[in-house]
Structure formats: structure tokens, C-alpha cells
Amino acid sequence: MRLATFNVLHGRSLTDGLVNSDRLADAVRALDADVLALQEVDRDQHRSGNLDLTAIAARALDAPHHRFAAALVGTPGEQFRPLRHHDDGHGEPCYGIGLISRHPVRSWHVTRLKPAPVRSPVYVPGPRGGLILLHDEPRVVLAAILDTPHGPLTVAATHLSFVPGWNARQLRQTVRALRALPGPRVLLGDLNLPAGPARLISGWRPLGRRPTYPSGQPRVQLDHILADRHALDELPPVRAVTAPPSTVSDHRPLLVDLDWALRHPR
Numbered sequence: 001m002r003l004a005t006f007n008v009l010h011g012r013s014l015t016d017g018l019v020n021s022d023r024l025a026d027a028v029r030a031l032d033a034d035v036l037a038l039q040e041v042d043r044d045q046h047r048s049g050n051l052d053l054t055a056i057a058a059r060a061l062d063a064p065h066h067r068f069a070a071a072l073v074g075t076p077g078e079q080f081r082p083l084r085h086h087d088d089g090h091g092e093p094c095y096g097i098g099l100i101s102r103h104p105v106r107s108w109h110v111t112r113l114k115p116a117p118v119r120s121p122v123y124v125p126g127p128r129g130g131l132i133l134l135h136d137e138p139r140v141v142l143a144a145i146l147d148t149p150h151g152p153l154t155v156a157a158t159h160l161s162f163v164p165g166w167n168a169r170q171l172r173q174t175v176r177a178l179r180a181l182p183g184p185r186v187l188l189g190d191l192n193l194p195a196g197p198a199r200l201i202s203g204w205r206p207l208g209r210r211p212t213y214p215s216g217q218p219r220v221q222l223d224h225i226l227a228d229r230h231a232l233d234e235l236p237p238v239r240a241v242t243a244p245p246s247t248v249s250d251h252r253p254l255l256v257d258l259d260w261a262l263r264h265p266r
Contacts, residue, residue, distance in 0.1 A: 002256070
């Protein structure tokens, strides 16, 4: 089974700055993931051609089970409002995360995380960039309990705050929420934390360590696949870990292959 997480930068390529549905589909298809968590996902946004990026990715993987979870309604960095209900803002431009599975989903679970209460400095590259003060955005955790040939598996996707300290608080909230779901449990996403702090704060075990950001010459791992130490023995060994280059985004995807043939019997 291949698990993958990918911050797709709303499908935008750094080479030409454009969002192209075929290019996004090709990039996702190349991952060949059985479970894929997506971050910085648009739906019905003008900047990405009013596309449903989660649906495009699911079709590319021939994965029948997928869901988009909006974190906000509007356009991030411009005008937006938090999503205060569970209909995912249908009919309005939305931004959030996606979770895609080739395995059947027993149930979906959404946990909402509040933004940091203060503006924080963020470095923006480019001629008009530099350090700017930004309002944080609300975040969301999307979990699914999967029926796999090897038994139930809880997987979750998220994209945590860029605000130092607040992302640690959100990670602890995420872990508490996921502990209410059956094990084994795996969290995939852009945590905006390096590998060491992500492991220490969550108490979960990294299934793969590779630098993922920035995409051209990755220096830091912001994208993670973590497994809860509770019921960890029910997961098989990791066979391979890769962070291949992609034609979209400023992040690289992180891929972890689990070898169920080597799984230890209970």
C-alpha cells in the first residue's frame, strides 16, 4: 500500500504560474498512491479555473472514494470567511484539503481548527515580497476509516498553521481527535513543522523522512506521514520512502510504501 501527501499549491506550476488540469492529473497519476492527502486545494476558485482539484486527482488515480473539506470560503490571502458548517461551502469558491482512497471508506470525520488570534510575519518571495504580516486562516482535519484487505485503517489529512507555536497546539488537538477513531492511525499532511518537532509534539512515529520544501532543492521536511504508536504493531514495515520532483507546486510529495507481505501476525 502506498501512502502519499502532497501540498499542491492549488495546482499551480512554478515554471509558468498556471493551473492546468491535465498537468495536475499527470502529476498525481505519477504518484500511484492508494491513499493520497492533498493540501492547498481549490474548488470553484477563479485562480484555478473553477476546477474541483480533489475530483481531478481522484480520477487520475482511479480512486472511487474521495472528499474535499473546505477550511474557508473565499480566496486565501484575499477575502475569506471561516466555514462554520459541514456542507463544505457548495456553490461558493472554497479552499481546503482533500483525501483520496482506492479502498472503501466506512466513515468520514471532520475536525475544525481555529486560526491564530494575531497576525504573524511571513516571508513572501519575489520583487514585491519580503516580510509581511498575514492573518492566519482556519484549518481543518479530514479523517477516514478505511476498509482495507488487511483490516481497518484510520487515515487523516491536514494542513496546519504557519504560525510557530500555534501549529504545535493544532497538532496536539489533531492527535486528540484522531485517538477517538480506531487504530492503527496515520496522519498525512503539511504540518508546517520540521521532522523533529513534528515527532516530539505529536508523540507519533514518522514513517518517512525526506526533505520536501522548497521543491527545486528541498532543505526541510514540512510534509509528513506519522503513525500513532498505539496499535503501531498492526502496521507493516516501511519498504520505501521517496520525495520525487513534480511539475506542480513549491512542495515535493512524500510517498511511503508499506509492505503488507512482511506484516507481523498479531
